[in-house]
Amino acid sequence: MKQTMREKAVVLLSGGLDSSTVLFIAKKKYKCHCLIFDYGQRHRREIASAKKIAAAAGCDYRIVKITFKWKGSSLIDKNKKIPFAAMNTKIGGHIPSTYVPGRNTIFLSYAVSLAETIGAKKIFIGANAMDFSGYPDCRPQYYKVFNKLLSVATKNRNIRILTPIIYKTKKEIVGLGIKNGVPFELTWTCYRGGKIPCGKCDACILRAKGFKEAGMKDSLL
Protein backbone atom coordinates (compact mmCIF):
# COMPACT_ATOMS: atom_id res chain seq x y z
CA MET A 1 0.00 0.00 0.00
CA LYS A 2 1.32 3.44 -0.78
CA GLN A 3 2.28 5.74 2.09
CA THR A 4 -0.23 8.34 0.91
CA MET A 5 -3.04 5.81 0.98
CA ARG A 6 -2.53 4.72 4.55
CA GLU A 7 -4.93 5.61 7.31
CA LYS A 8 -3.61 8.37 9.58
CA ALA A 9 -2.95 8.06 13.30
CA VAL A 10 -1.77 10.45 16.01
CA VAL A 11 0.87 8.98 18.33
CA LEU A 12 1.72 10.52 21.69
CA LEU A 13 5.48 10.33 21.89
CA SER A 14 7.49 11.08 25.02
CA GLY A 15 10.77 9.65 23.80
CA GLY A 16 10.75 6.85 26.36
CA LEU A 17 10.67 3.08 26.01
CA ASP A 18 6.90 2.62 25.98
CA SER A 19 5.77 5.34 23.58
CA SER A 20 8.66 4.62 21.20
CA THR A 21 7.66 0.97 21.07
CA VAL A 22 4.06 1.95 20.43
CA LEU A 23 5.13 4.24 17.58
CA PHE A 24 7.09 1.44 15.92
CA ILE A 25 4.09 -0.88 16.26
CA ALA A 26 1.64 1.73 14.96
CA LYS A 27 3.73 2.77 11.98
CA LYS A 28 3.46 -0.70 10.49
CA LYS A 29 -0.17 -0.03 9.74
CA TYR A 30 -0.72 3.73 9.98
CA LYS A 31 0.76 6.93 8.68
CA CYS A 32 1.75 8.31 12.07
CA HIS A 33 1.85 11.93 13.19
CA CYS A 34 3.69 12.25 16.48
CA LEU A 35 2.74 14.68 19.23
CA ILE A 36 5.54 15.62 21.60
CA PHE A 37 4.87 17.70 24.71
CA ASP A 38 7.16 20.28 26.22
CA TYR A 39 5.44 20.71 29.56
CA GLY A 40 8.26 21.85 31.78
CA GLN A 41 9.29 18.30 32.64
CA ARG A 42 12.60 18.08 34.52
CA HIS A 43 13.70 15.39 32.12
CA ARG A 44 13.23 17.62 29.13
CA ARG A 45 16.03 15.86 27.37
CA GLU A 46 13.35 13.28 26.54
CA ILE A 47 12.08 15.83 23.98
CA ALA A 48 15.31 15.55 22.00
CA SER A 49 14.97 11.78 22.20
CA ALA A 50 11.39 11.94 20.97
CA LYS A 51 12.44 13.98 17.93
CA LYS A 52 15.15 11.44 17.08
CA ILE A 53 12.73 8.54 17.53
CA ALA A 54 10.16 10.21 15.25
CA ALA A 55 12.87 10.75 12.64
CA ALA A 56 14.06 7.15 12.98
CA ALA A 57 10.48 6.01 12.43
CA GLY A 58 10.17 8.25 9.36
CA CYS A 59 7.25 10.14 10.87
CA ASP A 60 6.54 13.80 11.23
CA TYR A 61 6.05 15.39 14.63
CA ARG A 62 4.68 18.50 16.28
CA ILE A 63 5.79 19.85 19.62
CA VAL A 64 3.11 21.34 21.85
CA LYS A 65 4.27 23.65 24.60
CA ILE A 66 2.25 23.50 27.78
CA THR A 67 2.86 25.95 30.55
CA PHE A 68 1.39 24.69 33.76
CA LYS A 69 0.89 27.87 35.68
CA TRP A 70 0.26 25.76 38.75
CA LYS A 71 2.60 23.45 40.58
CA GLY A 72 2.02 20.26 42.51
CA SER A 73 4.21 17.62 40.94
CA SER A 74 7.84 16.75 41.56
CA LEU A 75 8.13 16.08 37.83
CA ILE A 76 7.78 19.77 36.99
CA ASP A 77 8.53 21.57 40.26
CA LYS A 78 12.26 21.79 40.87
CA ASN A 79 11.67 22.65 44.52
CA LYS A 80 10.42 19.12 45.03
CA LYS A 81 12.46 15.97 45.07
CA ILE A 82 11.97 13.09 42.66
CA PRO A 83 11.36 10.08 44.90
CA PHE A 84 13.49 6.95 44.74
CA ALA A 85 11.68 3.87 43.47
CA ALA A 86 8.29 4.96 44.67
CA MET A 87 6.45 2.86 42.16
CA ASN A 88 3.31 1.17 43.25
CA THR A 89 1.43 -1.06 40.93
CA LYS A 90 -1.39 -1.65 43.36
CA ILE A 91 -4.49 0.12 42.15
CA GLY A 92 -5.87 2.39 44.84
CA GLY A 93 -2.52 2.53 46.57
CA HIS A 94 -0.13 5.45 47.07
CA ILE A 95 0.46 7.62 44.01
CA PRO A 96 3.98 9.11 43.92
CA SER A 97 4.70 12.84 43.75
CA THR A 98 5.84 12.52 40.13
CA TYR A 99 2.16 12.32 39.18
CA VAL A 100 1.17 15.43 37.19
CA PRO A 101 -2.54 16.21 37.77
CA GLY A 102 -4.53 15.84 34.58
CA ARG A 103 -1.48 15.38 32.39
CA ASN A 104 -2.66 12.55 30.20
CA THR A 105 -6.10 14.17 29.92
CA ILE A 106 -4.43 17.31 28.57
CA PHE A 107 -2.16 15.33 26.23
CA LEU A 108 -5.07 13.31 24.88
CA SER A 109 -7.27 16.35 24.40
CA TYR A 110 -4.62 17.90 22.13
CA ALA A 111 -4.37 14.57 20.31
CA VAL A 112 -8.13 14.57 19.80
CA SER A 113 -7.99 18.08 18.40
CA LEU A 114 -5.18 17.20 16.01
CA ALA A 115 -6.80 13.90 14.99
CA GLU A 116 -10.07 15.59 14.18
CA THR A 117 -8.28 18.32 12.24
CA ILE A 118 -6.16 16.03 10.07
CA GLY A 119 -8.76 13.29 9.73
CA ALA A 120 -7.01 10.63 11.83
CA LYS A 121 -9.31 8.12 13.48
CA LYS A 122 -6.80 6.54 15.82
CA ILE A 123 -4.76 7.93 18.71
CA PHE A 124 -1.98 5.77 20.11
CA ILE A 125 -0.64 6.13 23.63
CA GLY A 126 1.96 4.04 25.41
CA ALA A 127 0.06 3.81 28.67
CA ASN A 128 0.89 0.80 30.77
CA ALA A 129 -0.86 -0.56 33.82
CA MET A 130 1.38 -3.51 34.60
CA ASP A 131 4.81 -2.24 35.54
CA PHE A 132 3.75 1.30 36.40
CA SER A 133 3.64 3.93 39.11
CA GLY A 134 -0.07 3.74 39.88
CA TYR A 135 -1.04 6.95 38.05
CA PRO A 136 -4.83 7.01 37.63
CA ASP A 137 -4.58 8.15 34.02
CA CYS A 138 -2.62 5.05 33.02
CA ARG A 139 -5.34 2.58 33.95
CA PRO A 140 -7.50 0.67 31.44
CA GLN A 141 -10.73 2.04 32.93
CA TYR A 142 -9.59 5.59 32.17
CA TYR A 143 -9.10 4.80 28.47
CA LYS A 144 -12.37 2.92 28.29
CA VAL A 145 -14.28 5.98 29.49
CA PHE A 146 -12.17 8.37 27.39
CA ASN A 147 -13.26 6.43 24.32
CA LYS A 148 -16.87 6.83 25.42
CA LEU A 149 -16.22 10.56 25.61
CA LEU A 150 -14.83 10.51 22.09
CA SER A 151 -18.03 8.96 20.81
CA VAL A 152 -19.78 12.23 21.70
CA ALA A 153 -16.98 14.83 21.75
CA THR A 154 -16.23 15.32 18.08
CA LYS A 155 -17.95 16.12 14.84
CA ASN A 156 -17.73 12.68 13.29
CA ARG A 157 -17.58 10.73 16.56
CA ASN A 158 -15.17 8.25 15.02
CA ILE A 159 -11.89 8.80 16.87
CA ARG A 160 -10.61 6.08 19.18
CA ILE A 161 -7.66 5.80 21.56
CA LEU A 162 -5.59 2.63 21.28
CA THR A 163 -3.37 1.37 24.09
CA PRO A 164 -1.53 -1.62 22.59
CA ILE A 165 0.84 -2.16 25.52
CA ILE A 166 -1.44 -1.43 28.46
CA TYR A 167 -1.43 -5.03 29.67
CA LYS A 168 2.18 -5.78 28.74
CA THR A 169 4.97 -6.21 31.27
CA LYS A 170 8.18 -4.22 30.76
CA LYS A 171 9.81 -7.47 29.69
CA GLU A 172 7.23 -7.89 26.96
CA ILE A 173 7.54 -4.24 25.90
CA VAL A 174 11.32 -4.61 25.53
CA GLY A 175 10.66 -7.72 23.45
CA LEU A 176 8.16 -5.89 21.25
CA GLY A 177 10.57 -2.99 20.87
CA ILE A 178 13.36 -5.29 19.71
CA LYS A 179 11.03 -7.14 17.35
CA ASN A 180 9.85 -3.89 15.77
CA GLY A 181 13.27 -2.29 15.50
CA VAL A 182 13.04 0.46 18.12
CA PRO A 183 16.43 2.17 18.43
CA PHE A 184 16.52 1.98 22.23
CA GLU A 185 19.81 3.86 22.33
CA LEU A 186 17.92 6.98 21.22
CA THR A 187 15.22 6.78 23.90
CA TRP A 188 15.26 8.50 27.28
CA THR A 189 13.49 7.31 30.40
CA CYS A 190 15.04 8.75 33.60
CA TYR A 191 12.85 11.29 35.40
CA ARG A 192 15.88 13.22 36.59
CA GLY A 193 17.05 14.02 33.09
CA GLY A 194 20.75 14.23 33.95
CA LYS A 195 23.64 13.35 31.67
CA ILE A 196 23.22 9.69 32.45
CA PRO A 197 20.20 7.84 33.87
CA CYS A 198 20.11 8.00 37.69
CA GLY A 199 19.18 4.33 37.98
CA LYS A 200 17.11 5.01 41.06
CA CYS A 201 13.84 6.70 40.08
CA ASP A 202 10.68 4.74 39.23
CA ALA A 203 11.26 5.17 35.53
CA CYS A 204 14.86 3.86 35.66
CA ILE A 205 13.94 0.94 37.91
CA LEU A 206 11.11 -0.12 35.63
CA ARG A 207 13.25 0.16 32.51
CA ALA A 208 16.07 -1.86 34.06
CA LYS A 209 13.57 -4.51 35.17
CA GLY A 210 12.30 -4.83 31.60
CA PHE A 211 15.73 -5.31 30.05
CA LYS A 212 16.89 -7.67 32.80
CA GLU A 213 13.82 -9.90 32.55
CA ALA A 214 14.05 -9.89 28.74
CA GLY A 215 17.69 -11.00 29.09
CA MET A 216 18.81 -8.00 27.03
CA LYS A 217 21.38 -5.28 27.49
CA ASP A 218 19.98 -1.75 27.48
CA SER A 219 21.75 -0.10 24.55
CA LEU A 220 21.34 3.34 26.16
CA LEU A 221 23.62 2.38 29.07
Place this chain on the structure above:
Amino acid sequence: MKQTMREKAVVLLSGGLDSSTVLFIAKKKYKCHCLIFDYGQRHRREIASAKKIAAAAGCDYRIVKITFKWKGSSLIDKNKKIPFAAMNTKIGGHIPSTYVPGRNTIFLSYAVSLAETIGAKKIFIGANAMDFSGYPDCRPQYYKVFNKLLSVATKNRNIRILTPIIYKTKKEIVGLGIKNGVPFELTWTCYRGGKIPCGKCDACILRAKGFKEAGMKDSLL
Protein backbone atom coordinates in the same frame (compact mmCIF):
# COMPACT_ATOMS: atom_id res chain seq x y z
CA MET B 1 -19.13 32.25 55.91
CA LYS B 2 -15.66 33.66 55.53
CA GLN B 3 -14.15 33.86 52.06
CA THR B 4 -11.28 31.63 53.17
CA MET B 5 -13.63 28.91 54.35
CA ARG B 6 -15.50 28.55 51.11
CA GLU B 7 -15.19 25.56 48.84
CA LYS B 8 -13.06 26.24 45.77
CA ALA B 9 -14.23 26.04 42.17
CA VAL B 10 -12.56 26.51 38.80
CA VAL B 11 -14.60 28.58 36.34
CA LEU B 12 -13.88 28.60 32.60
CA LEU B 13 -14.24 32.23 31.60
CA SER B 14 -14.30 33.45 28.01
CA GLY B 15 -15.52 36.95 28.74
CA GLY B 16 -18.83 36.41 26.98
CA LEU B 17 -22.40 36.49 28.18
CA ASP B 18 -22.72 32.84 29.17
CA SER B 19 -19.50 32.21 31.08
CA SER B 20 -19.75 35.59 32.83
CA THR B 21 -23.25 34.73 34.01
CA VAL B 22 -22.03 31.34 35.22
CA LEU B 23 -19.19 32.99 37.15
CA PHE B 24 -21.59 35.35 38.92
CA ILE B 25 -23.84 32.40 39.81
CA ALA B 26 -20.92 30.25 41.01
CA LYS B 27 -19.30 32.95 43.13
CA LYS B 28 -22.34 33.10 45.38
CA LYS B 29 -21.38 29.72 46.77
CA TYR B 30 -17.77 29.07 45.78
CA LYS B 31 -14.40 30.73 45.94
CA CYS B 32 -13.86 30.90 42.21
CA HIS B 33 -10.60 30.66 40.31
CA CYS B 34 -11.08 31.68 36.70
CA LEU B 35 -9.31 30.07 33.76
CA ILE B 36 -9.02 32.24 30.67
CA PHE B 37 -7.69 30.83 27.40
CA ASP B 38 -5.60 32.66 24.86
CA TYR B 39 -5.88 30.21 21.98
CA GLY B 40 -5.38 32.42 18.98
CA GLN B 41 -9.06 33.30 18.75
CA ARG B 42 -9.80 36.10 16.28
CA HIS B 43 -11.91 37.77 18.90
CA ARG B 44 -9.03 37.96 21.32
CA ARG B 45 -10.45 41.13 22.77
CA GLU B 46 -12.68 38.76 24.75
CA ILE B 47 -9.58 38.05 26.86
CA ALA B 48 -9.50 41.66 28.08
CA SER B 49 -13.21 41.35 28.82
CA ALA B 50 -12.65 38.15 30.76
CA LYS B 51 -10.03 39.83 32.93
CA LYS B 52 -12.39 42.70 33.71
CA ILE B 53 -15.23 40.31 34.50
CA ALA B 54 -13.02 38.30 36.86
CA ALA B 55 -11.98 41.51 38.60
CA ALA B 56 -15.60 42.67 38.82
CA ALA B 57 -16.48 39.33 40.41
CA GLY B 58 -13.58 39.70 42.87
CA CYS B 59 -11.99 36.47 41.66
CA ASP B 60 -8.47 35.62 40.66
CA TYR B 61 -7.66 34.33 37.19
CA ARG B 62 -4.98 32.54 35.24
CA ILE B 63 -4.46 32.85 31.52
CA VAL B 64 -3.44 29.70 29.67
CA LYS B 65 -1.85 30.15 26.28
CA ILE B 66 -2.67 27.46 23.76
CA THR B 67 -0.94 27.34 20.43
CA PHE B 68 -2.85 25.21 18.00
CA LYS B 69 -0.17 24.24 15.56
CA TRP B 70 -2.89 22.97 13.31
CA LYS B 71 -5.63 24.85 11.55
CA GLY B 72 -9.14 23.93 10.61
CA SER B 73 -11.43 26.48 12.20
CA SER B 74 -12.54 29.89 10.98
CA LEU B 75 -12.37 31.04 14.60
CA ILE B 76 -8.58 30.81 14.64
CA ASP B 77 -7.60 30.75 10.98
CA LYS B 78 -7.61 34.23 9.47
CA ASN B 79 -7.59 32.81 5.96
CA LYS B 80 -11.11 31.55 6.54
CA LYS B 81 -14.25 33.60 6.78
CA ILE B 82 -16.49 33.73 9.83
CA PRO B 83 -19.91 32.69 8.53
CA PHE B 84 -22.97 34.85 8.90
CA ALA B 85 -25.62 33.47 11.25
CA ALA B 86 -24.73 29.86 10.62
CA MET B 87 -26.19 28.68 13.87
CA ASN B 88 -27.93 25.40 13.92
CA THR B 89 -29.49 24.15 17.10
CA LYS B 90 -30.56 20.87 15.56
CA ILE B 91 -28.48 18.07 16.97
CA GLY B 92 -26.85 16.08 14.21
CA GLY B 93 -27.21 18.99 11.80
CA HIS B 94 -24.55 21.11 10.14
CA ILE B 95 -21.75 22.32 12.40
CA PRO B 96 -20.40 25.74 11.35
CA SER B 97 -16.75 26.41 10.50
CA THR B 98 -16.28 28.35 13.74
CA TYR B 99 -16.14 24.99 15.52
CA VAL B 100 -12.63 24.41 16.92
CA PRO B 101 -11.88 20.66 17.06
CA GLY B 102 -11.43 19.46 20.62
CA ARG B 103 -11.49 22.94 22.11
CA ASN B 104 -13.70 22.33 25.10
CA THR B 105 -11.96 19.03 25.77
CA ILE B 106 -8.65 20.88 25.95
CA PHE B 107 -10.11 23.67 28.11
CA LEU B 108 -11.69 21.20 30.50
CA SER B 109 -8.55 19.10 30.76
CA TYR B 110 -6.62 22.16 31.94
CA ALA B 111 -9.44 22.90 34.37
CA VAL B 112 -9.21 19.36 35.72
CA SER B 113 -5.48 19.73 36.20
CA LEU B 114 -5.88 23.04 38.03
CA ALA B 115 -8.80 21.78 40.12
CA GLU B 116 -6.87 18.73 41.26
CA THR B 117 -3.82 20.86 42.06
CA ILE B 118 -5.63 23.47 44.16
CA GLY B 119 -8.15 21.07 45.68
CA ALA B 120 -11.27 22.37 43.89
CA LYS B 121 -14.01 19.81 43.44
CA LYS B 122 -16.15 21.74 41.01
CA ILE B 123 -15.52 23.03 37.50
CA PHE B 124 -18.04 25.48 36.03
CA ILE B 125 -18.53 25.96 32.31
CA GLY B 126 -21.05 28.13 30.51
CA ALA B 127 -21.97 25.53 27.90
CA ASN B 128 -25.40 25.93 26.42
CA ALA B 129 -27.37 23.55 24.24
CA MET B 130 -30.49 25.62 23.67
CA ASP B 131 -29.56 28.73 21.69
CA PHE B 132 -26.28 27.41 20.33
CA SER B 133 -24.31 26.64 17.19
CA GLY B 134 -24.56 22.85 17.35
CA TYR B 135 -20.99 22.25 18.55
CA PRO B 136 -20.72 18.65 19.82
CA ASP B 137 -18.81 19.71 22.92
CA CYS B 138 -21.65 21.91 24.11
CA ARG B 139 -24.18 19.10 24.43
CA PRO B 140 -25.40 17.61 27.71
CA GLN B 141 -24.31 14.10 26.73
CA TYR B 142 -20.72 15.30 26.39
CA TYR B 143 -20.66 16.65 29.94
CA LYS B 144 -22.34 13.55 31.31
CA VAL B 145 -19.58 11.34 29.89
CA PHE B 146 -16.84 13.82 30.86
CA ASN B 147 -18.00 13.50 34.46
CA LYS B 148 -17.75 9.74 34.15
CA LEU B 149 -14.18 10.24 32.95
CA LEU B 150 -13.45 12.41 35.99
CA SER B 151 -14.56 9.63 38.28
CA VAL B 152 -11.53 7.63 37.09
CA ALA B 153 -9.11 10.30 35.81
CA THR B 154 -7.82 11.86 39.00
CA LYS B 155 -6.25 10.91 42.30
CA ASN B 156 -9.25 11.56 44.49
CA ARG B 157 -11.90 10.98 41.83
CA ASN B 158 -14.04 13.74 43.29
CA ILE B 159 -14.04 16.50 40.67
CA ARG B 160 -17.25 17.29 38.81
CA ILE B 161 -18.16 19.62 35.96
CA LEU B 162 -21.25 21.77 36.48
CA THR B 163 -23.18 23.30 33.59
CA PRO B 164 -25.81 25.49 35.26
CA ILE B 165 -27.09 27.14 32.08
CA ILE B 166 -26.95 24.23 29.64
CA TYR B 167 -30.74 24.05 29.32
CA LYS B 168 -31.39 27.80 29.55
CA THR B 169 -32.45 29.93 26.61
CA LYS B 170 -30.52 33.13 25.91
CA LYS B 171 -33.48 35.03 27.29
CA GLU B 172 -33.19 33.14 30.56
CA ILE B 173 -29.41 33.62 30.65
CA VAL B 174 -29.81 37.38 30.22
CA GLY B 175 -32.36 37.29 33.06
CA LEU B 176 -29.98 35.32 35.30
CA GLY B 177 -27.16 37.69 34.46
CA ILE B 178 -29.21 40.72 35.44
CA LYS B 179 -30.41 39.04 38.63
CA ASN B 180 -26.86 38.17 39.64
CA GLY B 181 -25.33 41.54 38.77
CA VAL B 182 -23.26 40.65 35.70
CA PRO B 183 -21.75 43.84 34.23
CA PHE B 184 -22.80 43.07 30.65
CA GLU B 185 -21.11 46.21 29.37
CA LEU B 186 -17.76 44.55 30.16
CA THR B 187 -18.48 41.33 28.29
CA TRP B 188 -17.56 40.55 24.68
CA THR B 189 -19.39 38.14 22.40
CA CYS B 190 -18.78 38.88 18.71
CA TYR B 191 -16.63 36.28 16.91
CA ARG B 192 -15.13 38.93 14.65
CA GLY B 193 -13.61 40.87 17.54
CA GLY B 194 -13.70 44.24 15.81
CA LYS B 195 -14.12 47.60 17.51
CA ILE B 196 -17.84 47.10 17.71
CA PRO B 197 -19.86 43.87 17.46
CA CYS B 198 -20.58 42.89 13.83
CA GLY B 199 -24.19 42.00 14.60
CA LYS B 200 -24.14 39.26 11.99
CA CYS B 201 -22.20 36.27 13.29
CA ASP B 202 -23.79 33.42 15.28
CA ALA B 203 -22.57 34.83 18.55
CA CYS B 204 -23.97 38.34 17.89
CA ILE B 205 -27.31 36.99 16.64
CA LEU B 206 -27.75 34.77 19.69
CA ARG B 207 -26.82 37.56 22.08
CA ALA B 208 -29.23 40.00 20.44
CA LYS B 209 -31.98 37.37 20.57
CA GLY B 210 -31.47 36.96 24.30
CA PHE B 211 -31.68 40.66 25.10
CA LYS B 212 -34.61 41.20 22.78
CA GLU B 213 -36.64 38.34 24.23
CA ALA B 214 -35.79 39.41 27.77
CA GLY B 215 -37.05 42.90 26.88
CA MET B 216 -33.72 44.42 27.89
CA LYS B 217 -31.25 46.74 26.23
CA ASP B 218 -27.76 45.31 25.75
CA SER B 219 -25.54 47.68 27.76
CA LEU B 220 -22.55 46.82 25.52
CA LEU B 221 -24.21 48.39 22.49
